[in-house]
Amino acid sequence: MMEVWGVPAPLAALLAMLIGLIAGIVNGAFIAYTGISAFVITLATLSVFKGINLAITKAQPFYGIPESVKAFGTTTFFGPLPWLVIPAALAFGLIWYLLNRLPAGRFILAVGGNAHAAELSGISLPATIISAHAISGLLAALAGIALVARLQIGQPTIGDDWLILSFAAPVIGGAVLSGGHVSASATVLGVAIVAIITQALVLFHIDPFLVQVVLGLLILWAVGVNRWREVQVTRSLKKV
Numbered sequence: 001m002m003e004v005w006g007v008p009a010p011l012a013a014l015l016a017m018l019i020g021l022i023a024g025i026v027n028g029a030f031i032a033y034t035g036i037s038a039f040v041i042t043l044a045t046l047s048v049f050k051g052i053n054l055a056i057t058k059a060q061p062f063y064g065i066p067e068s069v070k071a072f073g074t075t076t077f078f079g080p081l082p083w084l085v086i087p088a089a090l091a092f093g094l095i096w097y098l099l100n101r102l103p104a105g106r107f108i109l110a111v112g113g114n115a116h117a118a119e120l121s122g123i124s125l126p127a128t129i130i131s132a133h134a135i136s137g138l139l140a141a142l143a144g145i146a147l148v149a150r151l152q153i154g155q156p157t158i159g160d161d162w163l164i165l166s167f168a169a170p171v172i173g174g175a176v177l178s179g180g181h182v183s184a185s186a187t188v189l190g191v192a193i194v195a196i197i198t199q200a201l202v203l204f205h206i207d208p209f210l211v212q213v214v215l216g217l218l219i220l221w222a223v224g225v226n227r228w229r230e231v232q233v234t235r236s237l238k239k240v
Contacts, residue, residue: 024137073149113180
């Protein structure tokens with residue numbers, strides 16, 4: 001939008017986030033009204049969205065990024081901290097507040113923990129599912145905007161190798177795959193752990209394929225720990 005149509009950067013960012021929001025709503029609507037697994041739906045729409053992306057961009061990178069956007073992605077404040085820390089911190093704060101202080105966040109956790117019980121409690125399953133995926137799409141769009149500012153290029157295929165990373169960080173942070181429990185702070189810690197491991201392996205000139213092996217083992221370890229905790233909680237409840 002900035003390069004081809006000359007749209008100002010702030011307006012282009014808002015439109016990009018709107019696209020992410022709409023994509024998330026589409027995902028949520030499919031999941032809510034078909035009952036198909038969220039994993040299946042989002043993987044399917046990933047392919048659809050990627051195809052649309054490549055059709056529009058012809059799989060060609062865009063270099064005409066405004067200088068103001070480049071400056072926002074590369075300049076720092078307060079020592080080495082980049083300006084990109086600010087939107088990331090705002091996103092973290094808003095998600096933490098949503099999940100811990102607002103009814104909508106509690107509804108999302110309740111539906112994730114036990115959808116049937118949540119529905120019996122008067123929570124609207126379709127509205128909650130759609131809102132959760134709308135937030136996910138909005139955050140994905142925000143991440144894409146930050147990435148363009150950081151790399152100073154619009155690369156349509158840049159995120160192809162990051163699916164496993166985006167999956168690993170929350171799992172390592174203790175998110176329960178079956179739903180019902182997630183910690184914003186622990187997820188940030190999971191992101192830091194993944195970043196440190198990947199950068200360390202690169203610095204020590206480790207084979208890139210080994211990075212995927214390590215991340216896969218970390219996911220298996222994190223899922224195993226979560227399952228072990230669930231078993232322990234179940235056993236303690238039975239004893240009571």
